Amino acid sequence: MTAAKLIRAIFFIEILKGLALTFKTMFTPAVTRRYPKVKRPVQPGFRGLHALAKDENGKMKCVGCGLCGAYCPSKCIYIYTSDGKDHKKVVDRYEIEVLRCIYCGFCVEACPFGAITLSEHYEYSDYSREPFYMTKDKLLSNWDKHFAGEKGKRYFRDFWRPKSEDFIGYEGQAMFKGIKNEK
Ligand code: SF4
Ligand code: SF4
Structure with a gap:
């Protein structure tokens, strides 16, 4: 143990610093919110309940490629596909x-x-496990509930980056409009 560390331990420096911080904030107004009466606004890009997106014609966008399931570290996405017409x-x-x-x-x-x-x-808390098993229908209805109309459009406009139309070329790595690549 170095001399500085020894002095800090003997004189309880860390504890005194903690007490000083407590004392400093003791008379400031409380920041506790009375949830659920008072709710903090959700920050942009918040990661809440899943939804399967629909296109402008109301058709499910998913093509069943399976990439999401392959990347999921929890392995909690299950996709079953079959051969359709053509x-x-x-x-x-x-x-x-x-x-x-x-x-x-x-x-x-x-x-x-x-x-x-x-x-x-x-x-979306509940009393059993079943409501937390999201089927295709539930995920599609989540889209209607939480992304209907402008909200869905805003989601893709604000959070879906980079967009394919932002692609401006390739210089050792893909280049996107408005995104500065690391050198
Ligand atoms: S399977 Fe997954 S990655 Fe592929 S289109 Fe559907 S949601 Fe997207
Ligand atoms: S754990 Fe899987 S399902 Fe959940 S957000 Fe990550 S990739 Fe998606």
Whole structure:
């Protein structure tokens, strides 16, 4: 142990610093919020409950490529597909075991179609596990509930970066408008 550390230990410097901080903040107004009466506004890009995005015609955007599931560190995304007309992939089931999700957002980043999203909705506690098993229908209805109309458009406009139309070229790495690449 160095002399400085020894002095700090003998004179309880860290404890005194902690007490000083406590004393300093003792008379400032409390910041406790009376949830659920008072709620903090959700910050942009908040990662809440999942939703499967629909296009402007109300059709599910997901094509069942499986990239989201491959990237998911919790392995909580299950996708079942089959061969449809003209060998077009049909997404029969798309399920997320929300209780295992760590809300890392990798699925959102991995999806090349902007088909899986994380909404601003975080108040979905329940008494059993079943409601947390999100089926395709539930995920699609989450889109209607939490991203309907302008909100969905805003989500992609503000948080979906980089966009394909922002791609301006390749110089050793992909270049995007408004995004400064590391040298
Ligand atoms: S947010 Fe992360 S853990 Fe949750 S489903 Fe997506 S990739 Fe998996
Ligand atoms: S959500 Fe996106 S990444 Fe996942 S299967 Fe559908 S299209 Fe592929």
